[in-house]
Amino acid sequence: MLKFLLNYIENAVSDKSVLRPPGAAPENEFLNKCIQCNKCLQICPYDSIVAAGLEFGTSYGTPIIIARDVPCYLCMLCPPICPTGALDNDLLEKEKVRMGIAKINEETCLPYLGIICRACFENCPIFRKAIILEDEMYPKVVEKYCVGCGICEHVCPVEGSAIIVKSYHNV
Amino acid sequence: MFNSEKFYRNLNKYRKAVQIFSILFLIAIPILILLDIRYIIGNMYSISFWDLNIVDPSMMVQTIVLSKEFYVPLLIAALIPITLALIFGKVFCSWMCPYNTLLELFELRWLKKIQRKFFNIKRKSNINPKPYVYWITYITLILITLIVGIPLFTWISMPGIISSEIFAAIVGLGIGVNTVIFGVVFLFEVIIGKRYWCKYICPVGATLSLVKTKYTMHINHNEDICNCAAKAEPCGNDCPLELNPKEKNLYPYCFNCGRCIKVCEVTGNKALSFLFVKKNKK
Known part of the structure; x- marks a missing residue:
C-alpha cells in the first residue's frame, strides 16, 4: 500500500510530459517560478489553459494545456502577463513558441493506412511548414518549425489521436 | 480639520466596508471573465489592472528563494504592497485579507463562551x-x-x-486540495478561537512586517491618560489577535486593525492612537 502510494507520488512528481502555456521555462524552472496566480488561465480567450489536478503531484494548481480537449490557438496573450517570468514575457511571435513537438503514430494515422486525411495538415497554424505532406499523401512533422500548439492533436479524427504533442523539454 | 475622535469611532465601519468590497471584488473577477471582460485578472497572489501588475511580496520572496534569481519586473510588481506596508504596516491583513474577514465573521459571542468553558480559560491580561x-x-x-x-x-x-x-468555484473548474487545506486550517482556528495562523504562521503577513521603519504607522499608548489599567482591559479584550496594546513587543504581530483604538475612544479614554513617528518613551 505504502509502496503503491510512493510509486504514485513519484510518477506524479516526475511526470514532465505535460504541455505548458507558450513561453514556459523548462519544467523545473517553471515550477520554481509559477505562483499559481491563474492569470494566464484567466486571460486565455479559448479556455485552453486549465489548472492541473492532484494527479500531477506537486505541480497541482499550475497551468497546463490538454491539447486533445482544447489546444492552444497561439493568440499570445498569456506570456506578457506572467508576473514572475515563468512564461517568457518577451515572447510575442507565434512562430517562436516551443511548447512541444508533435509525433505521428504511423500505425494509426489514416493516410498511412490508405485513407485520405488532411486534418492536421490543413489546420496547422504554421501552415505548410510544421506539417508537410510527403507524396501529397503522408503527413510529416518538421521539428524545426513545430510549435507544439496541439491543434493537430485536437482535430485528428482517429480515436485517441494519431498525432500527439509531447512537451518540448521532455523530448 | 481632521476630527480624530470621529475617525477612530468610524474606523471599523470603513474597515468593514473595505473588507466586504475586497470579497465582492474577488467574486466579481470570475464573473467578469465569464462575461469575457478580461481587464482585471488575477487573485490574491498577483493581480493585474490593465497593464498594472501587483504581486504579493511573499510570492516575490518565494520566487527569489526557489529560482535564485532577481527578475526585475517581479520586484517592480511587488513595490506597491511593500510601499503600503512601509507606510501603514500590515494593513493588508486587517483591511483586505479574505481569511481575516471570514474569521472576524465567525467571532461569535456564544462560540467564545463555549471555548472559554471547554478549554477552561480564565481571562487574564494578554501577553x-x-x-x-x-x-x-x-x-x-x-x-x-x-x-x-x-x-x-x-x-x-x-x-x-x-x-x-x-x-475555480464560480468558473466551474472544480475545487480541490486547496479547499481541504483551507478547510482544515479554518475549522481549527474557529474551534480553538486563538488566531494562531495569523499570529504566528502566515508567511504573507510575515513578509509584510519585514518592511518597517520608525515612521511606519503604529499604535501608540499614552500611559499618562490611560486610566482603566488595573481594572479591565477593553483594548486587549477586543483585540482579534489577543495582543496587549499597552505592552511593548506589539509588533511584528499587530496588523493595525484599530479595534483597540475604537474601544478606547468609546470608553472615553483616549490613550490609544495611530502614530507615524515614534514618540520617545520615558
Whole structure:
C-alpha cells in the first residue's frame, strides 16, 4: 500500500510530459517560478489553459494545456502577463513558441493506412511548414518549425489521436 | 480639520466596508471573465489592472528563494504592497485579507463562551509573545522551501487559496486540495478561537512586517491618560489577535486593525492612537 502510494507520488512528481502555456521555462524552472496566480488561465480567450489536478503531484494548481480537449490557438496573450517570468514575457511571435513537438503514430494515422486525411495538415497554424505532406499523401512533422500548439492533436479524427504533442523539454 | 475622535469611532465601519468590497471584488473577477471582460485578472497572489501588475511580496520572496534569481519586473510588481506596508504596516491583513474577514465573521459571542468553558480559560491580561517566535516560523518556512524545493508559500497562503478557489468555484473548474487545506486550517482556528495562523504562521503577513521603519504607522499608548489599567482591559479584550496594546513587543504581530483604538475612544479614554513617528518613551 505504502509502496503503491510512493510509486504514485513519484510518477506524479516526475511526470514532465505535460504541455505548458507558450513561453514556459523548462519544467523545473517553471515550477520554481509559477505562483499559481491563474492569470494566464484567466486571460486565455479559448479556455485552453486549465489548472492541473492532484494527479500531477506537486505541480497541482499550475497551468497546463490538454491539447486533445482544447489546444492552444497561439493568440499570445498569456506570456506578457506572467508576473514572475515563468512564461517568457518577451515572447510575442507565434512562430517562436516551443511548447512541444508533435509525433505521428504511423500505425494509426489514416493516410498511412490508405485513407485520405488532411486534418492536421490543413489546420496547422504554421501552415505548410510544421506539417508537410510527403507524396501529397503522408503527413510529416518538421521539428524545426513545430510549435507544439496541439491543434493537430485536437482535430485528428482517429480515436485517441494519431498525432500527439509531447512537451518540448521532455523530448 | 481632521476630527480624530470621529475617525477612530468610524474606523471599523470603513474597515468593514473595505473588507466586504475586497470579497465582492474577488467574486466579481470570475464573473467578469465569464462575461469575457478580461481587464482585471488575477487573485490574491498577483493581480493585474490593465497593464498594472501587483504581486504579493511573499510570492516575490518565494520566487527569489526557489529560482535564485532577481527578475526585475517581479520586484517592480511587488513595490506597491511593500510601499503600503512601509507606510501603514500590515494593513493588508486587517483591511483586505479574505481569511481575516471570514474569521472576524465567525467571532461569535456564544462560540467564545463555549471555548472559554471547554478549554477552561480564565481571562487574564494578554501577553505579547516575543518577536523571535514570529521570525522562527518564517525562517523555518523559507528553509523548507529552499531545501525541499516546493512552492510552500503558495500552498499555505490563505488569501491566495481563498481567492483562487472562489475563481475555480464560480468558473466551474472544480475545487480541490486547496479547499481541504483551507478547510482544515479554518475549522481549527474557529474551534480553538486563538488566531494562531495569523499570529504566528502566515508567511504573507510575515513578509509584510519585514518592511518597517520608525515612521511606519503604529499604535501608540499614552500611559499618562490611560486610566482603566488595573481594572479591565477593553483594548486587549477586543483585540482579534489577543495582543496587549499597552505592552511593548506589539509588533511584528499587530496588523493595525484599530479595534483597540475604537474601544478606547468609546470608553472615553483616549490613550490609544495611530502614530507615524515614534514618540520617545520615558
